[in-house]
Amino acid sequence: MNTTITSKDLRVFIENYMADYPASTGEKNIWRSPLLVTAKADQRFDILPEIAADNHSLPKDLLATGKTVIVLFVPFTKELAKENHKGDIPCRNWGKAYEATNNLINKLTGQIKVFLENADYQSALVPATHNFDHKKLMARWSHKHLGYIAGLGRFGVNAQFITPKGCAGRLGSLVTQADLGDSPLVMDKELCLHKNGHKCLVCVRRCPVEAVSEKTGIDRKKCWSRLKSNIRETQELAGLNETTHVCGKCQVVVPCSFKVPKTRKP
Ligand code: SF4
Numbered sequence: 001m002n003t004t005i006t007s008k009d010l011r012v013f014i015e016n017y018m019a020d021y022p023a024s025t026g027e028k029n030i031w032r033s034p035l036l037v038t039a040k041a042d043q044r045f046d047i048l049p050e051i052a053a054d055n056h057s058l059p060k061d062l063l064a065t066g067k068t069v070i071v072l073f074v075p076f077t078k079e080l081a082k083e084n085h086k087g088d089i090p091c092r093n094w095g096k097a098y099e100a101t102n103n104l105i106n107k108l109t110g111q112i113k114v115f116l117e118n119a120d121y122q123s124a125l126v127p128a129t130h131n132f133d134h135k136k137l138m139a140r141w142s143h144k145h146l147g148y149i150a151g152l153g154r155f156g157v158n159a160q161f162i163t164p165k166g167c168a169g170r171l172g173s174l175v176t177q178a179d180l181g182d183s184p185l186v187m188d189k190e191l192c193l194h195k196n197g198h199k200c201l202v203c204v205r206r207c208p209v210e211a212v213s214e215k216t217g218i219d220r221k222k223c224w225s226r227l228k229s230n231i232r233e234t235q236e237l238a239g240l241n242e243t244t245h246v247c248g249k250c251q252v253v254v255p256c257s258f259k260v261p262k263t264r265k266p
């Protein structure tokens with residue numbers, strides 16, 4: 001018989017898992033405490049092919065009997081983000097953090113799956129990355145867009161995903177048979193200062209290749225080309241995995257890096 005599980009149980013589970021993770025794996029602790037939201041896998045997700053890639057999967061494509069979408073955010077420490085602020089080339093630790101965090105998220109979502117299976121609920125998940133359509137430069141399973149619908153955060157001008165713990169971090173998600181209901185953390189329409197009519201655009205000025213603009217947002221081609229050249233050509237990232245496509249300059253030491261940005265003026 002199924003055991004009742006709540007979104008609060010899952011939050012406690014991932015907080016404990018993350019608290020133990022550095023000591024149990026020997027990994028350097030480069031993460032703050034994670035966030036998690038749940039949302040009923042209902043018709044709200046039908047909008048995904050419209051707001052994300054047109055070949056974006058729906059929760060039911062992952063798991064026909066799925067009742068809930070779970071999305072989580074693992075924020076980086078301020079020290080790591082600050083280290084990546086200097087210069088136009090990502091620091092080596094930023095590249096290593098990308099690899100370590102993808103690994104962590106794959107394990108963490110795998111453990112959530114086991115936790116739910118122990119209560120007799122099946123789940124389905126996709127890896128933290130590598131679900132990317134290289135022609136359209138859009139994810140076919142976008143954790144950010146799922147998080148947007150589930151109320152984990154909102155998009156900034158730079159297409160980074162601003163959560164209550166900022167945008168410097170990485171996301172993961174899964175679909176489960178457990179009926180966990182809605183547990184959003186964000187109800188506001190927008191969190192980005194500029195989108196809320198305040199002065200900012202720090203991310204626009206921060207991009208080394210002018211891939212972010214006030215009017216059109218992110219130029220995915222320009223950004224992707226920079227991510228590829230960083231791993232191929234920079235000494236700083238030499239020897240890291242060839243799929244470690246990183247930059248993050250518009251994500252670190254900007255007003256929305258570590259929290260929901262606040263304006264001084266009301
Ligand atoms: S840096 Fe400013 S303008 Fe850019 S996404 Fe963050 S809050 Fe919005």
Ligand code: SF4
Binds near residue numbers: 206209227251
């Ligand atoms: S990740 Fe780098 S290249 Fe891409 S938009 Fe941000 S700052 Fe520009």
